[in-house]
Amino acid sequence: MITKEATAPAPAPARTDHAPPRPAKKRRPAWDEVPRWQIYLPLGIYLVFTLIPFYWILLFAVRPAGSTSLVPWPMTTDHFEKVWTDRGFGTYFTNSVYVGLATLVMTTLVALAGGYALARFDFKVKRGFMLALLCSQFVPGALLLVPLFEIFAGLQMINSLGSVSIAETVFQLPLSIILISNFIKNVPYSLEEAAWVDGCGRFRAFRIVVLPLLRPGLIAVGSFAFVHSWNHFLFALMFLNNQHKQTIPVGLNSLMSADSVDLGALAAGGIVAAVPVVIVFAFIQKWLITGFSAGAVKG
Amino acid sequence: MLSSRDKGTVRRRTSAAVALGAVLALTATACGDDGSGAGGGEGAEGSGKGKITFWDNNGGIRTAVWKTIIADFEKANPDIDVEYVGIAATEYQSKVDTAIQGGGLPDVGGVTASMLAGFSAQGALEPLDDRLAESPLSDKLNKDMVESLKAAGGGDGTLYSMPTSANNGVLYYRTDLFEKAGLDAPTTWDKFYAAAEKLTDAGKNEFGYTIRGGSGSVAQALDAMYGQSGITSFWDADKKKTTVNDPKNVEALEKYAALYKKVTPAADVNNDFAKMVAQWDTGTIGMLNHNLGSYQDHVKALGVEKFRGIPQPVGPSGKRVQVSNPVDGLGMFKSSKNKEAAWKFIEFATSKEQNSKFNESAGQVPSNTEAANDAWIQKAEPTKLAAQALNDGSTTIVQLPYYLPDWNTLSKSESEPGFQKVLLGDMSAKDFLDGLAEKLNEAQAEWTEQMG
Numbered sequence: 001m002i003t004k005e006a007t008a009p010a011p012a013p014a015r016t017d018h019a020p021p022r023p024a025k026k027r028r029p030a031w032d033e034v035p036r037w038q039i040y041l042p043l044g045i046y047l048v049f050t051l052i053p054f055y056w057i058l059l060f061a062v063r064p065a066g067s068t069s070l071v072p073w074p075m076t077t078d079h080f081e082k083v084w085t086d087r088g089f090g091t092y093f094t095n096s097v098y099v100g101l102a103t104l105v106m107t108t109l110v111a112l113a114g115g116y117a118l119a120r121f122d123f124k125v126k127r128g129f130m131l132a133l134l135c136s137q138f139v140p141g142a143l144l145l146v147p148l149f150e151i152f153a154g155l156q157m158i159n160s161l162g163s164v165s166i167a168e169t170v171f172q173l174p175l176s177i178i179l180i181s182n183f184i185k186n187v188p189y190s191l192e193e194a195a196w197v198d199g200c201g202r203f204r205a206f207r208i209v210v211l212p213l214l215r216p217g218l219i220a221v222g223s224f225a226f227v228h229s230w231n232h233f234l235f236a237l238m239f240l241n242n243q244h245k246q247t248i249p250v251g252l253n254s255l256m257s258a259d260s261v262d263l264g265a266l267a268a269g270g271i272v273a274a275v276p277v278v279i280v281f282a283f284i285q286k287w288l289i290t291g292f293s294a295g296a297v298k299g
Numbered sequence: 300m301l302s303s304r305d306k307g308t309v310r311r312r313t314s315a316a317v318a319l320g321a322v323l324a325l326t327a328t329a330c331g332d333d334g335s336g337a338g339g340g341e342g343a344e345g346s347g348k349g350k351i352t353f354w355d356n357n358g359g360i361r362t363a364v365w366k367t368i369i370a371d372f373e374k375a376n377p378d379i380d381v382e383y384v385g386i387a388a389t390e391y392q393s394k395v396d397t398a399i400q401g402g403g404l405p406d407v408g409g410v411t412a413s414m415l416a417g418f419s420a421q422g423a424l425e426p427l428d429d430r431l432a433e434s435p436l437s438d439k440l441n442k443d444m445v446e447s448l449k450a451a452g453g454g455d456g457t458l459y460s461m462p463t464s465a466n467n468g469v470l471y472y473r474t475d476l477f478e479k480a481g482l483d484a485p486t487t488w489d490k491f492y493a494a495a496e497k498l499t500d501a502g503k504n505e506f507g508y509t510i511r512g513g514s515g516s517v518a519q520a521l522d523a524m525y526g527q528s529g530i531t532s533f534w535d536a537d538k539k540k541t542t543v544n545d546p547k548n549v550e551a552l553e554k555y556a557a558l559y560k561k562v563t564p565a566a567d568v569n570n571d572f573a574k575m576v577a578q579w580d581t582g583t584i585g586m587l588n589h590n591l592g593s594y595q596d597h598v599k600a601l602g603v604e605k606f607r608g609i610p611q612p613v614g615p616s617g618k619r620v621q622v623s624n625p626v627d628g629l630g631m632f633k634s635s636k637n638k639e640a641a642w643k644f645i646e647f648a649t650s651k652e653q654n655s656k657f658n659e660s661a662g663q664v665p666s667n668t669e670a671a672n673d674a675w676i677q678k679a680e681p682t683k684l685a686a687q688a689l690n691d692g693s694t695t696i697v698q699l700p701y702y703l704p705d706w707n708t709l710s711k712s713e714s715e716p717g718f719q720k721v722l723l724g725d726m727s728a729k730d731f732l733d734g735l736a737e738k739l740n741e742a743q744a745e746w747t748e749q750m751g
Contacts, residue, residue, distance in 0.1 A: 065599045068581050086363070149401035158403050238397050241352070241384055241405070250387075254359035258388035259466070259592025261573045262360065 060267035079268035083255070087265065089272050091244055092251040095161055097276075099236070099247055100226045102165035107172045107225035108218055114173070115180025116206065120189070133174040141171060141234050152239060163239045164247070168229040176221045183217030184210065219287035227277050248273045342425075345637030348378035351644060354395070356409030356627075358385020364660035372647045379640045392417070392707075399423045402634075406641040410460040410630035412451035412623075412701045418630070419452050420704050424459040425631040430642050431458060436649055436667070441465070443689070444626045444666045451625075451701035454750050460628030461645050462666035464658050467685035468522050468621050469608040471579070471587045471597060485586060488527050488612045492554070495562040498585035505583040507562040510555075512722050514571035517714045517735075519588055520552060521699070522611065522622045527551035529614045531695045533622075534743070541739045544732035552721070552728040559722040568722050590624060594662040594681050608681030610688040619694040625701060627663070658682075664689060705742045713738065 061079050062072045083089045118126065148167055149158070157163040187210050195205035233249035240246050252273055255266045281288070355365055362385045369381045384405065386394055392414055398404045399421050410418060418424050431437050444462035452459045472485055476498055485491040495507030511519045521543070525531075528547035535542060542548065559567060564578065572589060579587040580600035588611075597606055613619045629645045631638060647653060655670035662679060664686045665671045676683050688694040700706055714735055720726035 066602070087359070145397055146400045149397055149403070153402045237386075237390055238394060241354075241403060242382070243384055253387040253390060254362075254385055256387060256389070256573060257357045257360035257592070259572060259590050260360050260596050261576065262596070263577055 057267045057270050060263050061271050079264040083265050083269045092248045096248040099165050100230045103168040103229035104222045104226040106169040107176050108222045111176035111180045114177040118181040119184035136174045159241050164235045167235040172225045187213050216287045219284050223284050342635045345639050347639035350380045351640045352382045352405035354405040354408040355385045356391040357388045368653050404632040404634045406635035411627045412625040415451040416702050416704045419459050425633045426457045428458045441666050447626045454702050460630040462626050462628045464627045464663040466590045466624040469681050471608045473606050475605045476585050491612045499562040507585040509575050509584050510563045510567045511570050512568035516718050517710050523555045524548045524551045525620050525697045526611050529616050541736050544736040549729045556721045591662045622697045623699050703742045
């Protein structure tokens with residue numbers, strides 16, 4: 001059992017009259033004391049820089065081919081229809097959802113198990129294992145393509161969405177394990193001990209006491225895994241050899257040929273690719289910020 | 300420390316995790332299917348029936364036409380199914396290289412001249428000379444294209460790719476802007492430079508030309524250099540030293556690079572073809588150098604009335620000199636287990652009707668000489684002019700050394716940053732070309748030594 005000895009903090013030294021006076025602390029101005037332009041001008045400039053490219057994409061996606069209008073009028077859905085039906089984005093979308101969700105589930109489950117072990121157990125090679133996890137982040141995916149390809153070919157998994165999901169999970173795991181381990185360290189061990197005293201086993205104590213407290217962390221890790229696999233291109237390109245199994249990033253890439261590019265279709269495809277990510281972030285942003293700040297407390 | 304109960308729990312959890320991993324792996328395996336040959340395998344002639352896989356090296360924009368050709372093929376050969384996989388041109392070579400190393404190559408794949416040396420050096424391609432000799436297509440393919448692919452295949456004169464089409468450099472210009480400014484068509488380099496200057500009004504965001512400074516810039520710069528200098532060979536008489544740093548070429552490049560920012564947008568230093576084509580199609584820019592492949596994009600954006608696409612300008616000698624564009628073709632991978640069916644597909648795709656259909660869609664010059672006379676070519680002016688220029692003796696083609704395995708690296712990743720420095724004035728054209736020449740001469744010497 002792990003115990004922590006409580007010690008009282010040392011008393012602060014008594015102040016003497018001879019002590020030099022502390023410089024007066026500069027008070028932070030309250031929200032209503034700051035002129036509005038000092039807040040909105042920088043925010044506005046930032047938004048202009050951020051949103052203009054998005055506006056441009058939207059403009060190309062909805063204006064007819066050949067139009068040079070700077071406003072999205074007259075509007076057409078031709079480009080969306082083209083990418084969704086003719087270029088197979090309907091299929092790519094389903095495949096990307098499959099890969100994203102599979103990666104999310106596998107990453108979260110394995111990271112929970114690994115993170116718990118790192119947070120709660122001491123074992124001989126723990127530091128070496130942590131170092132290996134960190135080092136694995138420095139290896140670019142492209143370097144491992146041929147070995148991964150050979151492994152999946154040996155397992156008869158080339159051309160399966162499962163191969164992409166597993167490869168994505170493997171690359172997501174190091175960071176996810178480290179994050180989850182930090183979240184678990186923030187949950188007092190005494191809570192689990194109390195559950196054991198009440199008759200729970202380790203797994204049940206984890207499930208009913210620790211797991212609910214990890215919700216922000218799980219959302220952060222899961223959404224990160226989903227978004228990363230949604231956007232990732234390399235593994236899907238290399239491991240999938242069937243048109244009907246390709247994912248959104250590969251489909252987007254194929255909208256640009258060697259010497260011709262359909263900008264309207266490319267922009268429409270970009271919006272199809274971006275919308276789910278935007279929706280995911282809109283729903284989880286509160287949890288995401290809580291999750292990352294909680295995970296950052298202990299290193 | 301863990302208690303014995305904890306240790307037991309950990310063991311059970313470990314077993315559960317391993318079991319879960321195994322289930323996930325098996326689930327994933329259940330939907331897996333390799334279905335194609337292993338890299339490096341010798342393959343087999345096969346029965347001429349069953350399924351073959353075809354990787355398109357320029358997937359996306361050409362997917363529709365290939366699917367039509369495949370549908371026609373399957374109708375004519377009901378015993379053969381063709382699985383089409385469209386792969387973006389930018390990623391094709393790395394995907395094939397990975398499959399050569401790891402397995403999973405298709406039966407048939409698009410193989411352009413610029414890829415041939417790399418693939419054939421790895422022993423991945425099946426020689427096609429004997430099959431072509433026995434085919435009714437043997438005397439119906441453009442001889443220059445066949446020779447170009449033979450020369451690019453590593454130097455042993457073997458044909459590894461059946462030509463399907465040829466691309467060609469085109470000078471696109473805005474007829475509406477030229478008419479308004481009272482300018483003649485830019486048919487000579489002098490007219491080109493004069494028009495570029497006259498059409499530029501940077502204050503109004505109007506420019507005479509858009510230069511390619513990003514990806515693919517060096518091939519375009521070489522085209523402009525040789526076009527102006529009139530030098531007709533990439534190598535000297537001994538085939539040991541390149542002519543890229545010949546004083547005439549240096550002078551031509553200095554003049555060409557000086558166009559940057561003077562008559563072009565400043566952002567051109569990062570232009571790849573997509574940015575260059577997009578800004579020409581949507582902005583007010585007089586001229587653009589690209590190839591036949593973007594013709595349909597310009598038609599969609601500008602309509603046929605506002606622009607023309609003509610062959611490169613002629614030099615002071617009155618003779619047009621251009622650098623070669625990679626000939627596109629279809630190769631058969633050695634690992635194919637159904638080579639007979641694969642060859643039937645290649646033959647079918649290069650037959651008159653199908654080759655014509657493909658090139659009409661791609662806007663390129665057909666390899667099948669019978670298809671080259673079809674009516675659509677007369678309607679697509681840039682293709683017609685390119686075909687004429689390639690066939691009527693008015694143009695000399697400087698053959699770029701696609702046979703050098705290092706050619707792609709030398710002409711792209713190793714040279715493009717240097718060309719950007721030339722545009723920005725941080726490096727002289729002479730230093731840039733001297734550096735490029737040194738690397739090319741080394742690569743040529745190494746290749747000559749290897750070939751014995």
